[in-house]
Amino acid sequence: MITKGIKQLCAEAEEEIETMTVEEVMAVHADEDVVLVDIRDIRELWRDGTIPGAQHMPRGMLEFWVDPESPYHRELFTTGKKFIFYCAGGLRSALAAKAVHDMGLTPVAHMRGGYGAWSMANGPTKEKEIKVPKK
Numbered sequence: 001m002i003t004k005g006i007k008q009l010c011a012e013a014e015e016e017i018e019t020m021t022v023e024e025v026m027a028v029h030a031d032e033d034v035v036l037v038d039i040r041d042i043r044e045l046w047r048d049g050t051i052p053g054a055q056h057m058p059r060g061m062l063e064f065w066v067d068p069e070s071p072y073h074r075e076l077f078t079t080g081k082k083f084i085f086y087c088a089g090g091l092r093s094a095l096a097a098k099a100v101h102d103m104g105l106t107p108v109a110h111m112r113g114g115y116g117a118w119s120m121a122n123g124p125t126k127e128k129e130i131k132v133p134k135k
Contacts, residue, residue: 010091013098018109022121025084025111029053029123035076037085039096040115044088045128051086051118052126059092066100077105086111086118 004012028034029051036054038045045056055076057065064072077083083105085093093110101108111118119125 006091010094013094014110017094017097017101018107019094019112020084020109021112022117022123025086025118026121026123028082028084034082034084035079036111037083037096038115039085039087039092042128044115048088048115048119049125049127051115052124054086056128059087059096062096063099063103066103066105082107082109084109084111087114089116090114 025036029036030053036051038050038054038056039059039062040056041058042056050056057074061072064070065074066077067073068078083097083100085097085100085108087093087096090111090113093114097108097110113120
């Protein structure tokens with residue numbers, strides 16, 4: 001039997017990391033020192049769209065992309081910018097932000113309510129292009 005459920009894990013994550021409202025994220029969306037990170041699965045982006053300018057970094061690769069010792073490391077994570085993570089509803093992004101915070105990445109935050117809350121607040125969105133592999 002598990003000793004902690006997802007609700008408790010997310011609540012604990014939010015005690016340690018910054019949780020931003022959609023309105024707070026909208027206010028810094030265009031800031032050059034802020035990177036919005038969409039951790040949803042690519043199929044969610046294709047289906048629902050994304051926030052213009054957000055970087056797509058699937059949750060399953062995030063720690064590998066943050067770690068400078070990893071062969072998958074992304075230089076973006078060495079820029080000193082603030083990273084604001086979001087998912088569909090705000091649960092995965094809380095866990096993702098805590099995981100990279102625990103790795104030492106700062107500053108990080110996550111957006112409460114995720115892309116769903118962003119869309120409900122009429123935040124700008126764009127369709128994600130579906131790229132079909134060439135034969």
